[in-house]
Amino acid sequence: MRDKSSKSRSGRPGTSDRPRVRDERDTPRGKTKSGRAKAENAKGPTQRMLRIGEMIRHKLAELLVRGEIHDDVLAEHVVTVPEVRMSPDLKLATAYVMPLGGKDIEPVLKALERNKKFIRSEVAQTLDLRYAPDIRFRFDETFDEVNRIDKLLHSDRVRADVEKE
Numbered sequence: 001m002r003d004k005s006s007k008s009r010s011g012r013p014g015t016s017d018r019p020r021v022r023d024e025r026d027t028p029r030g031k032t033k034s035g036r037a038k039a040e041n042a043k044g045p046t047q048r049m050l051r052i053g054e055m056i057r058h059k060l061a062e063l064l065v066r067g068e069i070h071d072d073v074l075a076e077h078v079v080t081v082p083e084v085r086m087s088p089d090l091k092l093a094t095a096y097v098m099p100l101g102g103k104d105i106e107p108v109l110k111a112l113e114r115n116k117k118f119i120r121s122e123v124a125q126t127l128d129l130r131y132a133p134d135i136r137f138r139f140d141e142t143f144d145e146v147n148r149i150d151k152l153l154h155s156d157r158v159r160a161d162v163e164k165e
Contacts, residue, residue, distance in 0.1 A: 045086065052127065053084040056093050056135070059126045060084070063119060073111035077104060082140050086133065093123075093133040096140035105139050112137040 045053075060081045063069050078100040085094045099108045112119070116135060124132030152158060 046088075049086040049088065049090065052090060052129070052133075053086045053093065055127060056086075056095070056123055056133070057081050057084040059123050060095055060119065063122060068122070069115050069118065071111045071115055073104075073107045074115075077108055079108055080140075082142065090129060091131050091133055092136065094136045094138055096138050096142075098140040098143065102143065109137050109139065 064074065064079050064081070067075060080098050080100070081095055082098060083096045085096075086092070095112075097108065097112065099105060116137075120132055120135055123135065
């Protein structure tokens with residue numbers, strides 16, 4: 001009787017009966033094991049993510065401009081929505097908001113969180129999606145970052161480096 005541990009059904013020594021595990025080297029370039037293209041988010045958001053994010057941004061801005069969100073804090077502030085980013089499965093939307101002047105951000109974010117249910121229902125009526133995305137509100141820090149970079153570019157150290165060239 002043969003020792004089954006040393007030979008497989010194929011009769012070759014050193015091979016086992018277990019199926020061979022495939023790894024990334026076994027797949028064609030740019031494809032996953034299922035044959036679909038690799039994750040689109042490695043390159044950036046898809047066109048659909050951008051389009052739906054923009055539609056949500058427009059609806060949020062419309063709700064804020066028309067005063068349809070009945071909240072005293074939001075009524076006192078002018079709030080801009082520069083960007084809405086979608087998750088790849090389109091179930092989560094992150095809305096970046098900025099009150100005019102960049103002041104009183106905490107009360108504005110709390111007011112938006114209090115009215116999240118109403119905002120989500122209004123967005124769901126506008127969009128024709130399978131799932132209404134959950135909306136998170138975040139402070140938009142891009143204006144602060146632009147100011148920081150602008151100050152750096154106009155600083156004396158950077159100006160001295162530029163003049164050397």
